[in-house]
Amino acid sequence: MSGPKANGKGARLDWESDDAENFRRPRRPVEVRRRAGWKQGLLAGARVFLALAAVTAVGGTGYLTYQFAVRGPFFRLPGPEAIEVVNSEHVALAAVQERFLEDVNRSVFAVPLEQRRRSLEEIAWVEAASVQRVLPGRLRVYLRERNPVAFLRQGTSLELVDAQGVILPVPEGASYAFPVLTGLPETFSPEERRARVALYLEFIADMDQNGKGYSSQISEVDLSDPDDVRASLLEPDGAVWLHFGRDRYQEKFEAYLQHRSVWQKNGEAVRAVDLRYRGQIVLNPEIPAGEGTK
Numbered sequence: 001m002s003g004p005k006a007n008g009k010g011a012r013l014d015w016e017s018d019d020a021e022n023f024r025r026p027r028r029p030v031e032v033r034r035r036a037g038w039k040q041g042l043l044a045g046a047r048v049f050l051a052l053a054a055v056t057a058v059g060g061t062g063y064l065t066y067q068f069a070v071r072g073p074f075f076r077l078p079g080p081e082a083i084e085v086v087n088s089e090h091v092a093l094a095a096v097q098e099r100f101l102e103d104v105n106r107s108v109f110a111v112p113l114e115q116r117r118r119s120l121e122e123i124a125w126v127e128a129a130s131v132q133r134v135l136p137g138r139l140r141v142y143l144r145e146r147n148p149v150a151f152l153r154q155g156t157s158l159e160l161v162d163a164q165g166v167i168l169p170v171p172e173g174a175s176y177a178f179p180v181l182t183g184l185p186e187t188f189s190p191e192e193r194r195a196r197v198a199l200y201l202e203f204i205a206d207m208d209q210n211g212k213g214y215s216s217q218i219s220e221v222d223l224s225d226p227d228d229v230r231a232s233l234l235e236p237d238g239a240v241w242l243h244f245g246r247d248r249y250q251e252k253f254e255a256y257l258q259h260r261s262v263w264q265k266n267g268e269a270v271r272a273v274d275l276r277y278r279g280q281i282v283l284n285p286e287i288p289a290g291e292g293t294k
Contacts, residue, residue: 075107084140090171151180165194183224196223206249245276
């Protein structure tokens with residue numbers, strides 16, 4: 001088979017020959033795009049319309065639901081009597097209800113629960129609180145009350161104090177067998193008061209270790225000097241103040257108990273005992289006037 005022939009130097013190939021047919025490239029079919037039909041356009045438009053309609057329906061339903069829950073009468077708080085309080089022993093019901101007075105005739109969904117919780121925790125006896133909606137139109141308040149650890153005397157007033165140094169009013173009719181704390185003036189900051197109460201709790205825990213329960217004999221604890229815990233107990237002939245220093249409280253108290261009968265037998269009037277020195281007991285050290293009443 002021969003290829004296309006040249007007609008001399010520089011001449012073009014002769015594509016008119018019969019052999020040229022064998023070297024021609026096959027023609028590729030031309031792809032023709034058709035315009036989308038009106039049916040496809042209508043279908044796409046319908047899809048868009050349905051999507052917009054669904055979004056509108058959901059938004060409208062949500063709005064109507066919101067209006068029904070917040071503005072409708074069905075979930076409205078009718079009055080303070082619709083507030084239930086759980087775990088309240090010393091907190092008066094009225095003290096809780098007054099925190100919700102502005103919510104009366106308001107939907108329970110509109111009550112700011114977190115704000116009300118913080119307001120409840122401002123009540124002296126409340127250590128922690130939580131508020132829960134009870135449908136259709138009630139609220140439930142859970143309280144955790146503070147636990148007092150001692151009486152606190154400031155001037156002429158007698159109150160209670162908890163482990164965090166928070167001062168609590170004495171509930172009417174309540175009965176406690178705590179020592180009385182002194183030496184915590186009203187000028188103390190909450191941090192200072194908390195630190196002194198922590199010192200008192202350390203003293204009580206050491207006195208009661210091994211189940212001995214010596215703290216039950218203590219009537220008053222003076223914390224005016226953090227380096228010298230002083231406590232008084234009632235003896236048959238009057239009150240005696242013991243100087244404990246800052247450590248080994250139970251050991252020092254037992255040393256006092258061992259020698260007490262000797263002083264009583266001799267008829268010696270003992271009003272104060274200094275137990276701060278190891279192996280030595282000092283009777284009736286000089287006591288500043290008014291000790292134990294600071």
